Amino acid sequence: MTPAGSLLTARGLRKAYGPTTALDGAEFSIHPGEVVAVMGPSGSGKSTLLHCLAGIVRPDEGSITYNGRELTGLPDSALSALRRSEFGFVFQFGQLVPELTCVENVALPLRLNGARRKDAEATARTWMERLEVDDVAAKRPGEVSGGQGQRVAVARALATGPRVVFADEPTGALDSLNGERVMELLTDAARSTNAAVVLVTHETRVAAYSDREIVVRDRRSRDMERVV
């Protein structure tokens, strides 16, 4: 059963890499426009949970429902199309393409979805303005600061109008002032577009930008809203 109105739900997720169990019965659900922090110590299974939810890794057991559709049985090509059109990703180190300019990086997912260069870059610039990095549009990732690069990465994640943004330690490489600004901009932008954000973090000040938290410990997840 899916919690009423939830966009993405996971039930009884299990995943092992060889003899190592990474997830052992994890549960998760998120509503449109909601920011959920996934917290827990290193090695607890946070990133594996995020990768399963995003369709990057297939769980060994359990179900993942996105928008009423079961993901676990979908072929790779369908999952890949879903990730391109419905999901956005922000990683700890922006993972921008170094050979492209920042605006080309932000426009890239739009281009992959078939948009014309001019249209893609116009949309990209709008998002860069919103993330306060329009001044570095023509620069390459190597020429901008860590904080600027991460905002470019957030702009790229949001440019396609995703319904879920997966952010894995998005401020992990930034100082606290830059990190908080990135969180402010990311959560403001997501809320204004009603996108859900799955935020993996071990920093509580970052988690404080979420609406609620899921704690992963010993490879199991726990929805703290149902506990308190």
Add this chain to the structure above:
Amino acid sequence: MSIGHTLLGLLESGPRHGYDLKRAFDEKFGHDKPLHYGQVYSTMSRLLKNGLVEVDGIEAGGGPERKRYAITEAGVTDVQRWLATPEKPEPYLQSTLYTKVVLALLTGRDAAELLDVQRAEHLRLMRILTDRKRKGDLADQLICDHALFHLEADLRWLELAAARLGRLAQEVRPA
């Protein structure tokens, strides 16, 4: 916090009435704990007695007379001394949280559960402060950041304690 020193510090920028002082204090420092009028007037009469402020003028209106206070030379020196003296760091030894964790272990209760629930409670307050910080001015941001860093320190301790629960249980349980 020393209310006397804070009021004296506020007077350094110019003479004020007791009511203005209360308002300035509440605006800048009293977000959650506004001053009572009684506190302001008892503090001012103490400062007056000690020669740290003087009455700069009295307005007689329809209601009770309103004294306007000005800081004295001795008052300025007192503020200067207060600002230059470092605050004693609070070591928070033997906190309630620590006691609860140890008691839970001693009595065979679920200490991990206790830590999870406490983390959720801390995060709930951190969300409120983060929201206030987002909507507030720079002064608000500084006040909230101060509280947030303290809560974060508590949480870091909670995570560390959670990671060490097994060992702690062995140490505190009677053999």
